[in-house]
Amino acid sequence: MDTGLLIALLNPTIALALGAAFLVLWSYQRHRPYLAVLAISYSLSAAGFLLQYFTLPIGMPLTKLTSNICFTIAACCLASAVIHRYGRKVPYVGIAVLAGGGLASLCWFLFVAPDLTWRILAMNFAFGGISLLVAAELRPVRNNGPTEKILFVLSLLSGVNFFVRTLAVVIAHGPFASYDGFYGSSYWTTALLSHALLSLLIALCLFSAAALDVLKALKTETYTDPLSGLLNRRGFEERGMLLLQHCASARFPVALVLADLDHFKALNDVHG
Numbered sequence: 001m002d003t004g005l006l007i008a009l010l011n012p013t014i015a016l017a018l019g020a021a022f023l024v025l026w027s028y029q030r031h032r033p034y035l036a037v038l039a040i041s042y043s044l045s046a047a048g049f050l051l052q053y054f055t056l057p058i059g060m061p062l063t064k065l066t067s068n069i070c071f072t073i074a075a076c077c078l079a080s081a082v083i084h085r086y087g088r089k090v091p092y093v094g095i096a097v098l099a100g101g102g103l104a105s106l107c108w109f110l111f112v113a114p115d116l117t118w119r120i121l122a123m124n125f126a127f128g129g130i131s132l133l134v135a136a137e138l139r140p141v142r143n144n145g146p147t148e149k150i151l152f153v154l155s156l157l158s159g160v161n162f163f164v165r166t167l168a169v170v171i172a173h174g175p176f177a178s179y180d181g182f183y184g185s186s187y188w189t190t191a192l193l194s195h196a197l198l199s200l201l202i203a204l205c206l207f208s209a210a211a212l213d214v215l216k217a218l219k220t221e222t223y224t225d226p227l228s229g230l231l232n233r234r235g236f237e238e239r240g241m242l243l244l245q246h247c248a249s250a251r252f253p254v255a256l257v258l259a260d261l262d263h264f265k266a267l268n269d270v271h272g
Contacts, residue, residue: 008053008183011196015046018203025210032213034081038206041077044070045199053183061110068106068123072099075127078202079134082155085209086148088137095130102126117175120187121166128162131155147209154202161194 019042026035048070056063076099080090105122109115135155142152169187176182225232231239247254 008049008192011192011199012046012049014196014199015042015049018199019043019046021203021207025207029210029214032210034085035210037077037081037084038203041074041081042199042203044074044077048074065107065110069103071123072103072126075099075130079130082134082151082202082206083137085206086138086141086144086151088141091133091137094133098126098129098133116178116182117170120170120176124162124166128159128166131159131162135159145212147205147212150205151202151209154198154205158198158202161198165190165194 019039022035022039022042026032026039029035048067051063051067051070054063056066058066076095079095080092083090102123102125105126106119109118109122132155135152138148138152138155142149166187169190170176173186176185176187182188224230224235244254246252
């Protein structure tokens with residue numbers, strides 16, 4: 001197989017596989033809608049890459065616009081899903097402004113003043129801004145666990161990739177006058193490889209987060225009384241031992257408050 005074709009099929013294949021995996025995961029965890037949003041994001045990303053190589057009957061300019069719309073919606077879905085997963089309020093306005101600004105600039109340099117280099121810069125800067133917005137939202141929760149910290153770092157790296165890599169390649173090997181030889185250029189090759197790497201790392205991190213959610217839910221069910229929502233004996237003993245160890249190491253005083261709910265047994269027997 002031709003190396004160029006292999007690289008071309010790399011991203012849509014990875015994106016479709018990840019989208020299918022998130023869709024299957026969501027089918028078993030319908031109470032976590034962010035998984036469905038991630039499936040949509042990766043599927044649209046695959047469509048965007050395929051449309052870069054195949055021209056629809058509507059013509060090349062509209063095909064390129066459709067491809068970039070797929071990329072933009074995919075980026076917005078991914079950003080929203082990651083932020084929502086960690087309990088942060090999704091900045092829809094900020095995401096919409098960045099995405100809309102990128103697409104508006106793309107349309108200007110596609111239909112009004114055609115310039116491939118400026119189209120590249122416009123879309124990459126929009127995606128870089130969305131990545132940094134995600135990093136800003138994850139910053140307050142980055143110390144809550146390993147997945148939060150890894151996703152925070154990946155968001156920063158993604159922003160650096162869209163800004164620094166794009167500028168460096170355009171300055172070194174640009175400008176790009178047309179699509180002749182564009183898909184064999186250093187810009188497109190680095191874009192494909194960096195996207196494949198970052199999308200895989202982000203997906204693996206989110207898969208780990210989903211697995212941790214399941215384990216946390218199972219642990220909660222094991223240690224919690226379903227009727228009252230309070231810790232059962234096993235959960236109370238384990239939590240108590242952890243607190244006693246913490247107080248002993250920190251040399252804090254320990255106090256235990258015992259309470260008896262009057263007539264609880266009688267109410268339970270009567271009203272059950």
